[in-house]
Each structure stands twice: as C-alpha cells, then as structure tokens.
Amino acid sequence: MKKKAGSLMWLTPILLALPVAAGLGFVWIRYGEQVRNLIQVAIKLVVTK
Amino acid sequence: MSETKKKNLPARGWNIPAAALALILTAALWVTLMGAAGLWTVSSPRLYERVALAQEAVDSQMTRIAAEIAAIGERNGFDPSPVAAAVSRESVEDLNRQVIAWWTGFAGTGELGDAPSCHYDLKEILEKDEGFMASLEEMTVNSTVERVETQVDRAVRKSAVMFRDELIQGGMKRVAGRVDLPEIMEILRRLPLLGGAVSLLLAGLIALLLSRRIQLAGQYIGGALSGCGLLTLLSLGLIRALNPGEPIGEASAALQALYLRLERILTLESIGAAAFLMIVGGLLMAWADRTRRKNA
Numbered sequence: 001m002k003k004k005a006g007s008l009m010w011l012t013p014i015l016l017a018l019p020v021a022a023g024l025g026f027v028w029i030r031y032g033e034q035v036r037n038l039i040q041v042a043i044k045l046v047v048t049k
Numbered sequence: 050m051s052e053t054k055k056k057n058l059p060a061r062g063w064n065i066p067a068a069a070l071a072l073i074l075t076a077a078l079w080v081t082l083m084g085a086a087g088l089w090t091v092s093s094p095r096l097y098e099r100v101a102l103a104q105e106a107v108d109s110q111m112t113r114i115a116a117e118i119a120a121i122g123e124r125n126g127f128d129p130s131p132v133a134a135a136v137s138r139e140s141v142e143d144l145n146r147q148v149i150a151w152w153t154g155f156a157g158t159g160e161l162g163d164a165p166s167c168h169y170d171l172k173e174i175l176e177k178d179e180g181f182m183a184s185l186e187e188m189t190v191n192s193t194v195e196r197v198e199t200q201v202d203r204a205v206r207k208s209a210v211m212f213r214d215e216l217i218q219g220g221m222k223r224v225a226g227r228v229d230l231p232e233i234m235e236i237l238r239r240l241p242l243l244g245g246a247v248s249l250l251l252a253g254l255i256a257l258l259l260s261r262r263i264q265l266a267g268q269y270i271g272g273a274l275s276g277c278g279l280l281t282l283l284s285l286g287l288i289r290a291l292n293p294g295e296p297i298g299e300a301s302a303a304l305q306a307l308y309l310r311l312e313r314i315l316t317l318e319s320i321g322a323a324a325f326l327m328i329v330g331g332l333l334m335a336w337a338d339r340t341r342r343k344n345a
Contacts, residue, residue: 012272013331016075017279024280028287040296047300048213 064265067258071269071276074251078277078327081244083284086320088237090311091156097149100310101209102142110141110208113303117204125197127181131174132197136205140167144209155221159230164217167205171198211304267334274331281324285316 089096100106115133122129147165155161172194175181185193210217224230252270259266294312298305315321 010332012071012268012335013275013279013328016072016272016276017283019072020076020079020276020280021283024283024287028290032287032291036291036293036296039291039293040299043293043296043300046212046216047297047304048207048211 063258063261067255067266067269070251070255070258071273074248074255074270074273075276075280077244077248077251078273079280079284081241081248082277082281082320082323082327084237084244085241086315086323088241089319090315092153092234094149094153096311096314097153098146099314100307101145101149103310106307106310107138107142107145109303109306110145111136111138114141114205114208117208118201121197121200121204125181125193125200126184127175127178127197131177132171132201135169135171135174136201140169141205141209143167144205148209155225155230157234159225159228159234161221161225165206165210167202169198169201169205171201208303211301267337271331271334271336274334275328276331278324278327278329278331281320281327285321285324288312289316 114136115129118133118136119129122132144165144167147167151162151165175194175197182190252273255269256263256266259269289312294305294308297308
C-alpha cells in the first residue's frame with residue numbers, strides 16, 4: 001500500500017499546478033481573443049510603416 | 050511499529066495543511082519566476098543587445114537601409130551607392146545601442162532621455178556626384194543636400210526605432226509625466242524579491258509542519274518546484290498560442306524578426322530552461338526523499 005502511494009509521487013507537481021493552470025486556462029479562453037485584438041490595435045498604433 | 054519509526058511519522062492531519070501550503074508555494078514560485086522574467090525582459094540591456102546586435106539582425110537592417118537610400122536616390126536623382134557606403138555598419142550598431150540604452154533607461158528608471166538620433170554628413174559625397182550636381186541650380190544645392198541628409202538620417206533611424214515619431218515625442222513623454230514610473234518599476238523590482246521571500250517562508254512552514262517526518266517535506270516542496278516549472282511551460286505555451294508575432298508582422302516585418310528572436314531566447318534559453326530545470330530539480334528532490342524514506 002505504502003509502495004503504491006510512493007509510486008504516484010510524480011503526480012504531486014501536476015496536482016499542485018492544476019488549480020493555477022485551470023485559472024490560467026479560464027482566463028485564456030475567456031479573454032484570449034480580446035487580448036489578441038488589443039495587441040493588434042496597440043501594435044498598429046505604435047509601429048511606423 | 051518501533052518507537053523510533055512512530056516518532057518519524059507526522060500526524061495524518063498535517064498532510065492537508067502541508068498540501069495547501071505547497072499549493073500556495075507553487076503559485077508564489079510561479080509569480081516570482083514570471084515577475085523576474087518580466088522585469089528582465091523589459092530592462093535588460095544585454096538581452097536587447099543579443100536581439101538587436103545579432104549579426105543577422107544588423108545584416109537585414111543594412112539591407113533595408115540600402116533599399117531606402119536607393120529609393121531616396123531615385124527620388125532626388127543621385128547615385129545611391131556612395132551614400133549607402135557612408136552609412137557604416139558600426140554607425141548603425143551604435144544607433145542600435147543608443148536605442149537600447151534609451152529604452153532600458155526609460156523602462157528601468159521611468160526617465161525619458163533624448164530620443165536616439167544619428168546624422169550623416171553627405172555634402173562631400175553628393176558634391177562628387179557630377180550628374181546630381183548638374184541637375185541642381187546653384188542656389189538650391191545646400192538646401193537639397195540638407196534635405197537628402199534629413200531623409201537618409203530618418204531612414205537609418207527608422208531601421209532602429211520602429212515606432213511612430215509622435216509616440217516618442219509626445220505619447221511617451223505624457224505617460225512619463227502623468228504616471229509615477231519609477232515607483233511602478235520599484236514595485237516590479239520588489240515583486241520577485243517579495244515572491245522569493247514568501248516562497249522561502251512557505252517552504253520553511255512546510256518543513257516545520259512535517260518536522261516529525263522531514264523527508265516528506267521534500268516531496269511537497271519538490272512537487273511545488275516542479276509544479277511551478279509546469280505552470281511556466283504552460284504560460285509560455287499560452288503566449289505562443291496568442292501569437293503576438295503575427296500582428297507585429299502585419300505592422301512591420303523587421304519588428305517581427307526582432308520579436309521572434311526575443312521569443313526564441315526567452316522560450317528556449319532563459320525562462321524555458323529555468324522551467325525545465327525546476328521540473329527536473331523538483332522531481333529529483335521528491336525522488337531523493339522518497340528513496341531516503343524507503344531506506345530509513
């Protein structure tokens with residue numbers, strides 16, 4: 001039983017990263033397109049032809 | 050179970066707060082790394098030198114300058130070759146250094162120094178161009194030469210500073226005047242230090258909580274380290290998926306080339322490499338503790 005728990009040690013980083021990753025993923029899905037559009041407009045405004 | 054082994058075990062309930070602390074530690078480490086990377090990206094002259102003074106970057110800059118001078122020559126009726134030859138590679142590299150110092154100075158201290166400039170004295174070269182001189186009336190020689198010099202100066206400057214003049218002259222000055230940039234930069238500078246201190250404190254707390262079986266702390270701290278590495282790789286992946294290089298390329302191919310070089314250095318070498326090392330280091334830390342626990 002002990003050995004089984006230890007063999008799942010590699011899962012710890014994934015489990016620890018998962019909540020923050022889920023938050024990042026949510027922000028990306030919700031605001032990704034808007035951020036992209038903002039970058040596009042900002043670049044057109046500041047870059048000279 | 051022997052008395053010693055019993056002593057080495059933490060109460061089962063300690064694992065829950067330790068896991069919660071490890072979760073916060075993962076986020077704190079991620080904020081620290083991203084904050085440090087962000088600060089380094091906006092204010093490191095060496096990083097910009099690697100991007101803007103790379104041989105291929107200056108090569109393509111020289112090609113663009115030669116093309117611009119050819120167009121100016123065609124408009125004004127002079128031979129562009131000797132004029133293009135007067136714009137030396139060293140002078141262009143020097144201008145690039147000025148741009149880097151100007152930008153990193155602004156980003157680092159919030160003080161907007163004089164905008165980068167360059168001047169090429171072309172009078173002697175143009176006077177040797179007999180066809181060009183013959184096409185001019187004596188009264189207009191000086192003003193025409195000055196006009197050509199201004200156009201060449203602007204072409205060279207444009208190859209190094211790809212932002213609109215009005216933005217540099219007006220926009221950035223207004224921003225610097227209205228926003229307390231030194232204070233913002235000071236906060237940005239403190240963010241990685243603060244994140245690092247919080248991370249150390251959290252790691253210490255985890256070790257303290259699991260002091261009865263200190264080896265287990267290694268698994269939580271190592272896990273947080275690897276988790277931070279994974280998050281950083283994910284963040285880099287999301288930035289790549291946003292693909293800012295594409296809209297930059299639509300506005301300026303030259304700026305896109307510089308951006309892609311910067312992105313490559315950040316993704317593959319600095320931040321990406323740090324994330325990879327964190328994953329490996331964290332897993333090794335957790336693995337070493339597990340082995341120690343098994344052998345104990």
